[in-house]
Amino acid sequence: MLPNELRALRPWIIGAILWLILSVLVSVEHLRSAQPDYLLELGALMSMLWLQFAFAGLFNTLRNERGRRALFFLVIAIVPPLLLYCINTILLW
Structure with missing residues (x-):
C-alpha cells in the first residue's frame, strides 16, 4: 500500500477501530443485562450501520477515482x- 493511499484511508481505519471498540462495549454491556438474548442480532444491526457508511465511501471512491x-x-x-x-x-x- 502506498503512503498516499494509506493517508487517504486513515480516517476510515480510525473510524473502523472506534466502531469496533464501541460495538464490543455494547455487546459486553448487553451480556451483563438481565436478558442477554439476541447478541448476534445486535451485532448484525451494528454491522449494518457500519456497512452503510463503508459502502457509501466505497461507491464514492468508485465514482471519483475509478x-x-x-x-x-x-x-x-x-x-x-x-x-x-x-x-x-x-x-x-
Whole structure:
C-alpha cells in the first residue's frame, strides 16, 4: 500500500477501530443485562450501520477515482463486522 493511499484511508481505519471498540462495549454491556438474548442480532444491526457508511465511501471512491482504492475500501468495509461476529461468538461461547 502506498503512503498516499494509506493517508487517504486513515480516517476510515480510525473510524473502523472506534466502531469496533464501541460495538464490543455494547455487546459486553448487553451480556451483563438481565436478558442477554439476541447478541448476534445486535451485532448484525451494528454491522449494518457500519456497512452503510463503508459502502457509501466505497461507491464514492468508485465514482471519483475509478476504482484505484476500491479494494482497500472493500477490506475496510468487510473486516470490522467479521471481527465483531468472531468476538460475539467467543463471548457467547
